[in-house]
Amino acid sequence: MELAQRGYVTLAPNYPLLAKYQPDLNKLGWESGTLKAVWDNTRGLDLLASLPYVDSSKGFATIGHSLGGHNSVFTAVFDDRLKVIVTSCGLDSFVDYYDGNPKNWDPEKGWCQTRYMRKLADHKGRLAEIPFDFHELVGALAPRHTLIISPTKDTNFKAESVDRIAAAAQPIFKLHGHEKRLQVEHPDCGHDFPSECARRRTS
Numbered sequence: 489m490e491l492a493q494r495g496y497v498t499l500a501p502n503y504p505l506l507a508k509y510q511p512d513l514n515k516l517g518w519e520s521g522t523l524k525a526v527w528d529n530t531r532g533l534d535l536l537a538s539l540p541y542v543d544s545s546k547g548f549a550t551i552g553h554s555l556g557g558h559n560s561v562f563t564a565v566f567d568d569r570l571k572v573i574v575t576s577c578g579l580d581s582f583v584d585y586y587d588g589n590p591k592n593w594d595p596e597k598g599w600c601q602t603r604y605m606r607k608l609a610d611h612k613g614r615l616a617e618i619p620f621d622f623h624e625l626v627g628a629l630a631p632r633h634t635l636i637i638s639p640t641k642d643t644n645f646k647a648e649s650v651d652r653i654a655a656a657a658q659p660i661f662k663l664h665g666h667e668k669r670l671q672v673e674h675p676d677c678g679h680d681f682p683s684e685c686a687r688r689r690t691s
Contacts, residue, residue, distance in 0.1 A: 497541065501529055513602065522559065549571065557579065558622075559578075564632070573633070579650065583621070584649035585598065585645070627656070641678045
């Protein structure tokens with residue numbers, strides 16, 4: 489709503505298997521709710537680009553909190569029309585997720601839910617062997633403008649893990665000559681997107 493009030497054309501897609509949006513992923517051939525969401529989001533960008541009152545010449549931006557935060561990253565990895573990525577409380581390293589507690593890597597728990605990436609449960613007890621992690625995903629966003637909002641008191645995703653991810657991805661942004669385009673903020677709150685942070689970054 490705040491972005492629309494500032495004159496932006498916005499789209500807020502439903503996420504698979506939440507609320508009334510209940511696609512049959514298996515029937516549709518999807519093994520990952522995350523990637524189904526990426527597909528939906530990409531088709532949403534196609535829709536925006538087709539609208540006569542949308543100027544897509546400079547690309548698009550994505551902003552999301554928690555689930556929306558990491559799905560913004562996933563979508564931007566696959567669609568470089570997204571030139572600005574803002575993720576709030578959306579990520580930390582898989583190996584740091586809830587301190588690597590094995591119970592969070594059972595089927596239908598944490599990242600291993602059908603609506604995310606069910607196959608990650610195969611890596612329970614050997615998280616370091618997951619073939620990708622967020623430092624690589626964030627690095628793949630370079631040289632686009634990327635803001636990670638990671639509250640100091642977030643109990644879902646650890647702020648110190650986010651700092652390690654940013655430090656690992658920063659050389660990629662530097663390689664492109666835009667190291668300042670990757671920024672991290674640590675508001676003093678829990679799993680939240682403080683309104684003052686949102687207002688400052690969208691003004």
